[in-house]
Amino acid sequence: MTLSQLARTQRAVIRKLPENFDLTTKLIEQGFALKTEVTLAHKAPFNGPIAFNLHGTKICIAPSVAQQIGIEIV
Template sequence: MTLSQLTRTQRAVIRTLPTNFDLTSKLIEQGFALKTEISLAHKAPFNGPLAFHLHGTKICLAPSIAQQIGIEIV
């Protein structure tokens, strides 16, 4: 399952990150590290950005990036 498939009622743990090194390093700087708990805060309409609760804050990602992050439901 990927981060883009997460629903508002679910909590998950990040299991895999993208294979692109530059993108992965940027995500890690923002707090998207392996074994981090994450939940969906908001989905914008018309395939807009997704907002996630992560480390006590909200962070937005494009759906195309969220599709590259593997998760496991808690």
């Protein structure tokens, strides 16, 4: 399952990051590290950014990036 498929009521843990080194580095700097717990905050309409709650803050990423992050539901 990927982060883009996460439902509003679900909690998940990040298990896999993108293979692109530069993208993975940027995600880790934003807090999207392995074993981080994530919840869905908001999905913008028309394939807009997706906001996630992690580390006590809300962070938005593009749906194409969220599709590359593997998760496990907890």
